[in-house]
Structure formats: structure tokens, C-alpha cells
Amino acid sequence: MSKKKILFVCLGNICRSPSAEAVMTAKLKELDLSEHYMVDSAGITDYHEGGAADHRMQQHAAQRNYKLTSISRPFKTPNDFANFDYIIGMDDQNMSDLRAMATNDEQLSKLHKMTDYSSRFTYNEVPDPYYGGAEGFELVLDLLEDACDGLIKKLEDE
Template sequence: MENEMTKTLLFVCLGNICRSPSAEAVMNTVIEKAGKSSYITCDSAGIIGHHEGERADSRMRVHAARRSYDLISISRQFRSKTDFDKFDLIIGMDDQNIKDLQSQARNEADLKKIVKMTDYCSKYKHYKTVPDPYYGGEAGFELVLDLLEDACDGLLNHLNGKI
């Protein structure tokens, strides 16, 4: 039996400029506070590559910074040929992200890696997805962070038995 196992997580939303880079930043903070940085690594990607090479949406960065999260990741598109092999869990933000990821899965093992972010919520169980805040107002960005904080805590609890 191995003493320590590492887990690799990939957070995925549509464009990789609001929800998934925020999930990456929130999860990294949760991991760091729990002293698990050597056991869990995170990245993020988008279903589409329209924003590839860009920083996170400036509005999302402002809201995240108010909660001491630094969105430093650079947008990239999900790469099924390598990402399914590189990551243990591929975490979609909404039902369409999940469908898109499932359509790119190469086999049953890939499908088993795909999960939805809100499945890990405990306080916000009534939310079935992390809604895209891109076309909404400030409250949407705050809601995304509320949901991600809840889900990231739940995800860490889920992983604790596996690392």
C-alpha cells in the first residue's frame, strides 16, 4: 500500500475565464490551508478555446480579490487527448460542461473521472450548477464564489480519504 497518494484536479467551464479559474484559486487556497499542497494539484480549462492565453475576466478577478483569492491562471482549452490521462478528476461547472466533457471521453475510465462541482456542496445543495456570471451583474460573481467555497470544502473532505 502506498503511503501518500496525490490527486490532480481539473476544473472546467465554458471559456475558462470566470468559474473554472475561480474554482482553481479557491481550491488551491483550501488545499493550502489544510496543509495538503503536496498531495493535491489543480488546473483549469475551458470547453472552448476562444479566450486561450487570456487572464480571468477582470470582474471575476475583482470579486475574487475581495475574498483574498488571486486568479493567476491563464485560459486554455480542454485537451481530451492529454487531460483525461493527466487528471484524476475533471470537474465541470454546469450540465452543459458535463455533456461536452462526456462527449469527448474516449472510454469508460474517462467518463468515471467527470464530476459536477455542485455535487460537493453542503450549504448550497439546492444549486445544481455553478451559473455562468459572464452576462449578469455583480451578484452573479459573488454567488459563484459562494458556491465554489462550499463545493471546494466538500471536495477536500471527499478527497481526504483518498490521499
């Protein structure tokens, strides 16, 4: 059985998408499903390419036992469309940018929004915590934990 490949995408790949990658990786490991999935993250932009996740996001994630180890990279067209089964954007602007990069219906069909998998929260986006305070980073983690649970359930039900 081939692995399902998931790519989480936000603007700069230093807060939300590396956190989604870490949360998803931890949850898959906890459920003994890691061997069935490959998880990565990327940014719409290359502003932070080669850099680690935002130190504030790392601190908040560490308090929940998540390790943000990924290195920022931009979304690569057409490679990422070819290499991933699910490309999951964090907000409406990410989704709009990803749709603009897609060149066919197959690529468009791989695009999903993170909050579509939420069950406990009614947010329609994972807000960017970069310019906010601690509560923004905590909210991002709450939303990602909820949405990752829903995403795993959907994928395992397929």
C-alpha cells in the same frame, strides 16, 4: 504518495473554472494539504485561450483574498483525460461536452459536477456570471467555496 490531480472546467476558462482553481488552491494551502494535490483549470472552448481571467471575476475574488493567476486554455483530449484524476465541470452543458469528448469508461469515471460536492447550497450548477452583474460573481464564489470544502472532505476521506 502521488498527488491527486484535479482539473476544473467551464465554458471559456475565464470565470468559474479559474475561480474554482484559486479557491481550491487557497483552501488546500490553508489546510496544509497543497503538497498532496495538483490543481488546474480549462475551458470547453478556446475563445479566450492565452488570456487572463475576466477582470470582474478577478476583482470579486480579490475581495475574498483569492488570486486568479491562471491563463485560459482549452480542454485537451486525450491529454487532460490521461493527466487528471478528477475532471470537474461547472454545469450540465460542460458535463455533456466532457462526456462527448470521453472515449472510454475510464475517462467517463473521472467526470464529476462541481455542485455534487456542495453541502450548504442546493444549486445543481455553478451559473455562468459572465453576462450578469456583481451578484452573479459573488454567487459563483459562494458556491465554489462550499463545493471545494465538500470536495476536499471527499478526497481526504478516500
